Amino acid sequence: MERKITNLVLGLLLVTGLSNVYAQDDKLGAEPTKCTQNLSLFHESVKAGNFDGAYDMWKWCYDNCPKASLYIYVDGLKIAENMYEKGTDKAAASKLIDEIYTKRLVHFPKNSAKVYSDWAISLQERGASNDDVFAKLEAAFKEDPTDMSIKNLALYFKEVTERNKDTDPQKVFDTYDDVLDGVNGKMDMLSEELDKLKLKDSLGKILTSKEKLKLKNNAINLRGLGQVEPILDQTLGEVATCERLIPLYKKSFEANKADAKWLKRAVSRMYYKECTGDELYPKMVEAWVHAEPSANAYIFYAGILEERGESAKALEYKNKAIDLETDPFKKAKLLLGIAYQYRHKGKSTARSYAYKALKERPSYGDAYLFIASLYSSSANSCGTDEFSKRMVYVAAANMAAKAKAVDPGIATKANRSIRGYLKNAPSKKLIFNQGKKSGDSYKIGCWIGTTVRIP
Numbered sequence: 001m002e003r004k005i006t007n008l009v010l011g012l013l014l015v016t017g018l019s020n021v022y023a024q025d026d027k028l029g030a031e032p033t034k035c036t037q038n039l040s041l042f043h044e045s046v047k048a049g050n051f052d053g054a055y056d057m058w059k060w061c062y063d064n065c066p067k068a069s070l071y072i073y074v075d076g077l078k079i080a081e082n083m084y085e086k087g088t089d090k091a092a093a094s095k096l097i098d099e100i101y102t103k104r105l106v107h108f109p110k111n112s113a114k115v116y117s118d119w120a121i122s123l124q125e126r127g128a129s130n131d132d133v134f135a136k137l138e139a140a141f142k143e144d145p146t147d148m149s150i151k152n153l154a155l156y157f158k159e160v161t162e163r164n165k166d167t168d169p170q171k172v173f174d175t176y177d178d179v180l181d182g183v184n185g186k187m188d189m190l191s192e193e194l195d196k197l198k199l200k201d202s203l204g205k206i207l208t209s210k211e212k213l214k215l216k217n218n219a220i221n222l223r224g225l226g227q228v229e230p231i232l233d234q235t236l237g238e239v240a241t242c243e244r245l246i247p248l249y250k251k252s253f254e255a256n257k258a259d260a261k262w263l264k265r266a267v268s269r270m271y272y273k274e275c276t277g278d279e280l281y282p283k284m285v286e287a288w289v290h291a292e293p294s295a296n297a298y299i300f301y302a303g304i305l306e307e308r309g310e311s312a313k314a315l316e317y318k319n320k321a322i323d324l325e326t327d328p329f330k331k332a333k334l335l336l337g338i339a340y341q342y343r344h345k346g347k348s349t350a351r352s353y354a355y356k357a358l359k360e361r362p363s364y365g366d367a368y369l370f371i372a373s374l375y376s377s378s379a380n381s382c383g384t385d386e387f388s389k390r391m392v393y394v395a396a397a398n399m400a401a402k403a404k405a406v407d408p409g410i411a412t413k414a415n416r417s418i419r420g421y422l423k424n425a426p427s428k429k430l431i432f433n434q435g436k437k438s439g440d441s442y443k444i445g446c447w448i449g450t451t452v453r454i455p
Contacts (some may be wrong), residue, residue, distance in 0.1 A: 035065040037331045039072070046075040051082040062100075066107055074154050075105035084126070088449075092125050113147035116140035120152060134159050141175075146182045149226060153179060154231045169248055172239050176232055177265045183228050185411045188329055190225075194218045194408075195363050222409035242275035250280055260292035265302055282307075295321040295334055303341045332361035337371060347374045348447045365407025369417060371400035375448055376421055382446030387434045390426040391442055394452050398419035425455050 038057040045054035058079055061072050077100055084093035100121045105112055137156040145290050147157070157175060164171045168415035197215045201207055207215065244388035249266050256262040267284050270276060282304045288297045298321035305314035320340055325331040339353035351374055354367045361367075375396040383389025398420050431438060431454060440454045 007190075007307075021071070021128065026065065030062065035061055035068050035099065043071050043075055043398060048077055051079045055079055055083075062103075066103060070104075070108050073100055073108065076100045081122075094232070097122060097126075111147065113140045113143035113145070116143065117148040117152045121149075121154075141178075145179050146225070150227050150231065153228060154235070157232050158235050161235050161239060169244055171240055172236070173265065173269065176236055179232060180229060183225050187222060187225050189434065190218045190222050191363060191409060192329060194222070195361075196364075206220075219408040221337050222407075223411050226409040227412045230416070240269060240273055242270075242273060242278075243277050245273060246278050246280060249284065251301055253284065256292050257284075257287040260288065260294075260297075263288035263291055264296065271300065285336045295324040295330070296337070298324070299334055299337045299341075302338070302349055306341065328360040332357040332367070335360065336364070336367050336370060339367075341375060343370075343377075347378060350374055363406045365403035365410035365414065367405035368399050368406070369410060372396040372403065372417060372421070375399060376424075377448065378448060379424070382448055387426055387430055387436075388444075389428070390424055391444060391452065391454070393421045393424040393455055394426075394442075395444055395448060395450055397425065398452055422455070 030280075038061050042054040042057040042061065045051070045057070045184060054075070058072070058076055058275045061068060062076060066072060077097065080093055080096045080100055084097060087093050087271055088235040098119075101122070105115055117140040118138050120133050120140065123136060124133050134156070137148075137152055137159070140152065141156055145153060157179065160175045161172050182405070191213065195338055197207065197211055197218075200211075201215075203240065249270070252262075252266075256266075267281070267288055268283070268313065270278075270281050275281065285297075285300045285304050291297075298317045300322070302314040302317040305311075305317065321334055325334055335353050335357035339350045339357065342350035342353065351371050352376075354371050357367045358364055373396070375392055379389045379392040382392050400414050404411050404418070407414075426434075428438075436454050438454055441451050442454050443451050
């Protein structure tokens with residue numbers, strides 16, 4: 001009996017403490033003692049899986065002290081979902097679930113994007129209409145897309161694309177850019193923290209338990225966030241074609257030629273989709289430089305100057321861009337941007353700029369992936385026979401593996417690249433016919449000039 005009383009007191013203290021963390025000043029309503037007791041009792045019942053036994057005490061708190069604790073809504077959903085799964089009146093249980101989500105957002109609005117995102121999943125599982133699910137996904141997106149699950153982000157973007165690709169493709173592109181701006185910002189923050197912790201560890205300094213946990217969690221979160229772009233790209237691919245982009249931007253250019261954000265996104269999309277042959281592209285780049293004389297704009301403008309044969313002036317703008325930027329993460333992105341400009345006309349130069357980017361940010365996986373793509377695109381020109389050509393893909397796969405090793409955020413992209421390159425690596429039969437042995441060193445010549453192991 002004494003042990004039961006002790007456990008009850010501990011439970012009351014626990015819930016009271018949690019209430020203080022989450023609740024407002026009037027959290028306990030008119031009967032604070034009963035509220036505190038019922039909170040403890042229903043929470044313990046839910047933890048034990050006794051949802052039916054928890055209901056009456058939970059319902060009293062839900063009705064009489066709705067601001068007392070977040071557990072009223074966290075546990076309340078478990079109780080209501082159990083009623084929906086096992087009860088006979090699914091309509092009433094479904095109504096209660098939606099009511100709990102609604103009141104949770106009123107009394108505890110923190111993390112509302114995740115709440116809306118979870119609500120969308122719940123509606124989908126309960127067979128709600130596509131429009132109802134989409135409404136909650138849209139609410140989550142407006143609050144903070146980076147707090148949505150990857151599955152829900154993909155579902156939301158797919159819906160936006162289906163609803164707007166023929167009538168308002170600009171909304172599709174804007175949504176894509178908004179997602180990636182948020183995701184990339186969060187990934188940069190996590191990467192910076194991760195790099196600092198790795199540096200501390202490499203110097204032999206002891207990491208605290210909190211730092212070790214952050215090291216682990218940041219890597220996990222980066223791997224998760226790194227899946228977003230490839231998933232969204234699959235949906236965007238059929239919409240973001242030059243045939244769609246050029247007429248759209250021609251129509252919108254005059255209205256947006258002073259809008260730096262619009263110009264930055266439009267120029268970037270046309271560049272990476274290789275729609276730069278149209279006369280509109282240099283006009284947009286020049287408008288961007290005037291609207292926002294920034295490091296990023298200078299890099300793209302330097303590319304235009306290179307195309308016009310003004311190499312000295314192009315180099316001047318590249319240097320201006322690099323000098324403007326002091327943040328190593330941002331400088332690395334600028335250097336990789338320069339590397340991209342040389343990818344078709346000077347692969348060795350492109351690689352040197354990618355390595356400069358890695359010097360600024362050693363964990364920049366995208367720079368290694370870029371070098372891998374340079375290697376794979378040179379297979380035919382750097383190889384003299386089938387075996388030597390296929391060995392170039394081994395070098396590319398090695399670079400992609402480096403990308404994955406240093407940057408958890410690009411693991412999904414890296415794995416896809418590695419699989420693709422290794423499909424083109426020499427087979428066992430080809431290795432045997434060449435009189436070679438697995439594991440032996442092999443020198444790749446041409447501009448690549450690297451040594452790899454025969455697979």
